[in-house]
Amino acid sequence: MEYNFAEIEPKWQKYWEENKTFKTPDDFSKPKYYILDMFPYPSGAGLHVGHPEGYTATDILSRYKRMKGFNVLHPMGYDAFGLPAEQYAIQTGTHPAITTNKNCDNFRRQIKSIGLSYDWDREINTTDPKYFKWTQWIFKQLYNTWFDEKQQKGRPVSELVVPVEIKEKGEEAVKNYISEKRLAYYDNAQVWWCDSCKTVCANEEVLTDGSHEKCGNQVVRKNLKQWLLRIPHYGERLLSGLEKLDWPEGVKDMQRNWIGKSTGAEVDFEIENSGKNLRVYTTRPDTLFGATYMVIAPEHEWVNEITTSDKKDAVETYVKAAALKSDLDRTDLAKEKTGVFTGRYAINPVNNKKIPIWVADYVLMGYGTGAIMAVPAHDTRDFEFAKEFDIPVVCILDPKDVENRDEILKGDACWTEDGEYINSANTETGLDINGLNKATGIQKTVEWLERKSLGKATVNFKLRDWLFSRQRYWGEPFPVIHWEDGEVTLVKDEDLPLELPDLEEYKPSETGESPLANAKDWLLVTDENGRKGRRETNTMPQWAGSCWYYLRYIDPLKEDSIFDVKKEQYWMPVDLYIGGAEHAVLHLLYARFWHKVLFDLGVVSTDEPFQKLFNQGMILAFAYETNTGAKVSSDLVEEKDGKYFHTETGEELKQIVAKMSKSLKNVVNPDDVIERYGADSLRLYEMFMGPLDERKPWAENGVKGVFNFLGRAYRFFAESENIVEGNEDKEVAKLLHQTIQKVEFDLEHLKFNTAISALMVFNNLAIKKGKVSKETAEIFAKILAPFAPHMAEELWSKYGNSKTLAYETWPAVDESLLKEDSFEYPVSFNGKMRFKIEIALDMPKDEIEKAVLADEKAQKWLEGKTVRKFIFVPKKIINVVVG
Numbered sequence: 001m002e003y004n005f006a007e008i009e010p011k012w013q014k015y016w017e018e019n020k021t022f023k024t025p026d027d028f029s030k031p032k033y034y035i036l037d038m039f040p041y042p043s044g045a046g047l048h049v050g051h052p053e054g055y056t057a058t059d060i061l062s063r064y065k066r067m068k069g070f071n072v073l074h075p076m077g078y079d080a081f082g083l084p085a086e087q088y089a090i091q092t093g094t095h096p097a098i099t100t101n102k103n104c105d106n107f108r109r110q111i112k113s114i115g116l117s118y119d120w121d122r123e124i125n126t127t128d129p130k131y132f133k134w135t136q137w138i139f140k141q142l143y144n145t146w147f148d149e150k151q152q153k154g155r156p157v158s159e160l161v162v163p164v165e166i167k168e169k170g171e172e173a174v175k176n177y178i179s180e181k182r183l184a185y186y187d188n189a190q191v192w193w194c195d196s197c198k199t200v201c202a203n204e205e206v207l208t209d210g211s212h213e214k215c216g217n218q219v220v221r222k223n224l225k226q227w228l229l230r231i232p233h234y235g236e237r238l239l240s241g242l243e244k245l246d247w248p249e250g251v252k253d254m255q256r257n258w259i260g261k262s263t264g265a266e267v268d269f270e271i272e273n274s275g276k277n278l279r280v281y282t283t284r285p286d287t288l289f290g291a292t293y294m295v296i297a298p299e300h301e302w303v304n305e306i307t308t309s310d311k312k313d314a315v316e317t318y319v320k321a322a323a324l325k326s327d328l329d330r331t332d333l334a335k336e337k338t339g340v341f342t343g344r345y346a347i348n349p350v351n352n353k354k355i356p357i358w359v360a361d362y363v364l365m366g367y368g369t370g371a372i373m374a375v376p377a378h379d380t381r382d383f384e385f386a387k388e389f390d391i392p393v394v395c396i397l398d399p400k401d402v403e404n405r406d407e408i409l410k411g412d413a414c415w416t417e418d419g420e421y422i423n424s425a426n427t428e429t430g431l432d433i434n435g436l437n438k439a440t441g442i443q444k445t446v447e448w449l450e451r452k453s454l455g456k457a458t459v460n461f462k463l464r465d466w467l468f469s470r471q472r473y474w475g476e477p478f479p480v481i482h483w484e485d486g487e488v489t490l491v492k493d494e495d496l497p498l499e500l501p502d503l504e505e506y507k508p509s510e511t512g513e514s515p516l517a518n519a520k521d522w523l524l525v526t527d528e529n530g531r532k533g534r535r536e537t538n539t540m541p542q543w544a545g546s547c548w549y550y551l552r553y554i555d556p557l558k559e560d561s562i563f564d565v566k567k568e569q570y571w572m573p574v575d576l577y578i579g580g581a582e583h584a585v586l587h588l589l590y591a592r593f594w595h596k597v598l599f600d601l602g603v604v605s606t607d608e609p610f611q612k613l614f615n616q617g618m619i620l621a622f623a624y625e626t627n628t629g630a631k632v633s634s635d636l637v638e639e640k641d642g643k644y645f646h647t648e649t650g651e652e653l654k655q656i657v658a659k660m661s662k663s664l665k666n667v668v669n670p671d672d673v674i675e676r677y678g679a680d681s682l683r684l685y686e687m688f689m690g691p692l693d694e695r696k697p698w699a700e701n702g703v704k705g706v707f708n709f710l711g712r713a714y715r716f717f718a719e720s721e722n723i724v725e726g727n728e729d730k731e732v733a734k735l736l737h738q739t740i741q742k743v744e745f746d747l748e749h750l751k752f753n754t755a756i757s758a759l760m761v762f763n764n765l766a767i768k769k770g771k772v773s774k775e776t777a778e779i780f781a782k783i784l785a786p787f788a789p790h791m792a793e794e795l796w797s798k799y800g801n802s803k804t805l806a807y808e809t810w811p812a813v814d815e816s817l818l819k820e821d822s823f824e825y826p827v828s829f830n831g832k833m834r835f836k837i838e839i840a841l842d843m844p845k846d847e848i849e850k851a852v853l854a855d856e857k858a859q860k861w862l863e864g865k866t867v868r869k870f871i872f873v874p875k876k877i878i879n880v881v882v883g
Helices: 005-018 051-067 083-092 096-113 129-143 171-179 231-244 249-259 285-290 309-322 380-388 405-410 438-451 565-571 586-600 670-677 679-688 700-717 730-748 752-769 774-784 789-798 845-854 856-862
Strands: 032-037 071-073 145-148 153-156 184-194 199-201 219-229 261-271 277-282 293-296 340-347 354-359 371-374 455-461 480-483 488-490 524-526 532-535 576-579 613-615 619-625 637-640 643-646 652-658 696-698 822-829 832-840 867-873 877-882
Touching: 005 096, 005 679, 005 789, 032 051, 032 565, 051 071, 051 576, 051 679, 051 730, 083 096, 096 670, 129 145, 129 184, 129 586, 153 586, 199 219, 231 249, 231 261, 231 455, 231 586, 249 586, 261 285, 261 438, 277 285, 277 293, 277 371, 285 438, 309 340, 309 354, 371 380, 438 455, 643 652, 670 679, 670 700, 679 700, 679 752, 679 789, 700 752, 700 774, 700 789, 730 752, 730 774, 752 774, 774 789, 822 856, 832 845, 832 856, 845 856, 845 867, 845 877, 856 877
Parallel strands: 032 071, 032 576, 293 354, 576 613, 619 696, 822 877
Antiparallel strands: 145 153, 184 199, 184 219, 261 277, 261 340, 261 455, 293 371, 340 354, 480 488, 480 532, 524 532, 619 652, 637 643, 822 832, 867 877
8 A cells, every 4th residue: 555645634634623632721620741843934935944943842742742751842933023024024024924824834834834733823923912011011010020139030020129318319319219220221322333233233133244134235333222131040040940850961061251240349449530439340359569550442442531631532533443343353353452541540449550541342241340450460461461561560469380470570471370479568558468379369358448448249140231122114113202391101001002003114213213204194192181202112122022922922812911921831831942053142131030030929830931952953965065065056066976066167066065045055945855765754853863852964865865765664564454353463563662662752752763664674574564553553653653653643543543643542551561581592512602592591401401401502512522511501602611
């Protein structure tokens, strides 16, 4: 019987859809399993075969868990706001919603064609007003929350106690005090601006070469009014929360590095003749005696104030040039050290010495206070800068037994390791740490700073406030009104969602203002007292919708609240989250932050959203290049005798593995694979290529291999004459239950490729035997079902079953069949192995001896000899000593 997947697969997809087979009940009596995919951005290009890899893995597990008796939540949706749809709208005049809906329809069609068992009644789309109503609602919670340092949690602003001295200053002072505490706030910010996309980029969206990850164009620094979120307040909890999560260590490390916790001290340096203090953050306050100059970042708010009149032009020129550099160019990877003297000096608090204040681009505003004390004797960057600009180098750590000690002590070489303190005492200030070790030196210095009110011990995070504004149209509108008297208010809950107006022109202004500024009827508002106001024209970043979508899947149709409390308590946290490693920092860190705020406010019941995380590897494709390394489009390549040639030039080409790209024309569309081999073959091959978390090249021959396996299996198991009543062959039964055990173990450990191998091995034995029992055939259909569900359903129905296989009980392993009843012994004569023999494990030793000596293979070694000793070690060896 031929395997006609083109008829079988649409048949069962239609059945599943019409019967809502995978609709998830809120049956709280069952154990739950919430399995989640990182939902896609629906691009116009549709899916390529890399996308379904993770989706197939989660689908296999979902089907398996249903058969194991779990109530499975396995949803799908679309992260549909964002730049590409808006760029297309600018080019064509087509409303982004039209483009987005068309792309979503195509994605949905492709996903359904793969046979993925999603509950389509729970589908969400971040551009749906019924969805972003609650994104706006969450923003309001952020705005109305402050972080209590003592309790280490977010609390409603209504619970914030305003100090008496603030109240005495009047209503404006109270408003400013509260504003400075809110998790969401509006302020001037130094931002990365992409002139190509006409929008602000979050720090995380700027690549190490200073380009925007979305378009590849260089970004520049700009000052703009922005909405920001105070995510650093949650730095400690975001860090400690990682310890209890079952996540890849690499992802945890990336988050730890991004959060960047360090301990040190903030120190105040008096600016000479100004009455002001310049505050720096340092992890080594013990090296203050070695500080011979200070540096402030070009973006520091005091640059103009500090700079003397004769240095103004030089500093302004330098600051403008620094704005064009990326952070990578400016940090310690930069070979050339540049800077300019402000003309002003500060006073080193530990010795009262004057030290010059410089502006230099190797200091960033994104870390500490944007100002540093420079200790050139013991910091490579500072040393190079000091030598470049002839600034004194004072050694304060004696390296003792090193070859170039004299150079170091003179300040002619930099020493970055530890040592004994020297030159670190001053009778006038009363601080002396000479001769102490590092830990004691830091402790004594910090105590002295705090006693003198010159500084304090501080924990610092690299994590910066999250820039939460985009100057674009296609995003969630902020539920915010700016009034003419300076007050800011939020749209009432009952008036949400605030929807986007229809526009004819989607292009942002050259000044950086969003196209929403052109929608006057929408933009301008008047309150009941005649006060005029303007709606916020920035929109939220694409990250907003993806920060909480996993929560809406729990109860996607609820209108009067974000979700039903009991449902959230039942389903959360997500048990398994599968997606690409590229979201290790951005999405996952942002989602954890929002979730912790909602947890503090009592909205959600768990402190962390995703208990287990797994990153699937990238599926690559073959590409071709010339001897010079030039890439050649795949449609210009022909294969001859295992070699590859350029169809136009005849040049022999090298086959390489590369990321799928339109330019190389090596993108594989799943539609084409399904048309040729079927969805079950696509699913099986995606999982059979190798371990799920590894990078793997796509090869059509591999698809053919699994297609052949499915064809052989179907032809055998669908043929009624191969399925018989009665007891099963002992060898078949044993391997069947070994296969059940193997597949179950591998599924629990996400080892899909080896589970499929086990299915192939059993199929080969069944075909070799020629017949199997109906019970065996049904069990094979069950354990095949998670991987190749269409074919499994078809086989199941052929065995007379009228209901879907999806909720059948996963077969139990018969432990008695797994017990060994015989052992293949190596038989040696005088210590040399001569042959092997299968012996029943329950056979007595004297019977074993008779059987071995009677075996025809033993006669050659017994001829003319006498058995002197018969050595038998159970389940190990048999040795016959002859003479």
